[in-house]
Amino acid sequence: MIYDAVINNHGLPHNPIKALIGPRPIGWISAISDKGELNLSPYSFFNMLGQNPTLVAFSSAGYKDAIAFVEKSKEFVCNIVTWDLRDEMNKTSTNLPRGESELAYAGLTTAPSHFIKTPRVAEASAALECRWVQTIQPSTVDGQKMDQYIILGQVMGVYIDDQFIQNGLVDTAAMRPIMRAGYFDYFVATPETKFSIARPPKVALRAPHQQQTD
Numbered sequence: 001m002i003y004d005a006v007i008n009n010h011g012l013p014h015n016p017i018k019a020l021i022g023p024r025p026i027g028w029i030s031a032i033s034d035k036g037e038l039n040l041s042p043y044s045f046f047n048m049l050g051q052n053p054t055l056v057a058f059s060s061a062g063y064k065d066a067i068a069f070v071e072k073s074k075e076f077v078c079n080i081v082t083w084d085l086r087d088e089m090n091k092t093s094t095n096l097p098r099g100e101s102e103l104a105y106a107g108l109t110t111a112p113s114h115f116i117k118t119p120r121v122a123e124a125s126a127a128l129e130c131r132w133v134q135t136i137q138p139s140t141v142d143g144q145k146m147d148q149y150i151i152l153g154q155v156m157g158v159y160i161d162d163q164f165i166q167n168g169l170v171d172t173a174a175m176r177p178i179m180r181a182g183y184f185d186y187f188v189a190t191p192e193t194k195f196s197i198a199r200p201p202k203v204a205l206r207a208p209h210q211q212q213t214d
């Protein structure tokens with residue numbers, strides 16, 4: 001099939017796009033307000049966008065509390081969501097009234113961050129302590145402002161539960177991170193689904209600006 005993604009005439013009971021661009025990593029964003037209220041919510045419009053310095057981004061459909069809080073405090077934490085915390089993560093997507101803690105609602109606790117004031121989720125196996133870099137509210141191709149807010153953040157500190165470091169490498173599969181697909185579907189990374197491919201040998205010396213850095 002092919003359909004028009006502006007008018008979404010796919011004819012299916014649900015929009016299929018998130019089942020195609022998936023599974024997506026989940027940034028479980030903790031952020032504090034100027035009154036010290038703590039917000040925690042999952043974002044699967046989330047990814048690492050650059051390194052040296054490490055750049056991450058998440059995007060909100062509408063101007064949600066997480067965006068308002070980050071724009072005030074200029075910082076946030078991306079907690080990594082793993083299989084054991086799937087139900088807790090899901091609970092934190094509830095739209096509680098501002099001031100009510102999603103952490104308490106989900107039975108989670110906080111641990112202090114090292115480089116920023118915003119705490120991380122103590123139960124999470126890894127967390128990225130970020131400072132706000134930029135908020136982007138894009139326009140459509142017709143010049144209409146989208147009701148979407150993309151936050152870019154620079155990673156200032158990284159927490160990793162030491163039990164997941166084996167022989168100097170992070171054992172991602174042992175952590176069992178979960179990822180979001182379409183509908184109510186998720187995927188989990190496990191040792192069985194892991195595979196490795198070495199990079200191909202370099203064929204020719206390239207100009208410095210064309211050399212791969214990752």
Ligand SMILES: Cc1cc2nc3c(=O)[nH]c(=O)nc-3n(C[C@H](O)[C@H](O)[C@H](O)COP(=O)(O)O)c2cc1C
Binds near residue numbers: 045046059090093096
């Ligand atoms: C797995 C998962 C991923 C989500 N990803 C996003 C997202 O990328 N962008 C978004 O706006 N909402 C997303 N949501 C919904 C938000 O988490 C939810 O609206 C948010 O918790 C509202 O909280 P807030 O208004 O207090 O920030 C997601 C929900 C779940 C369960």
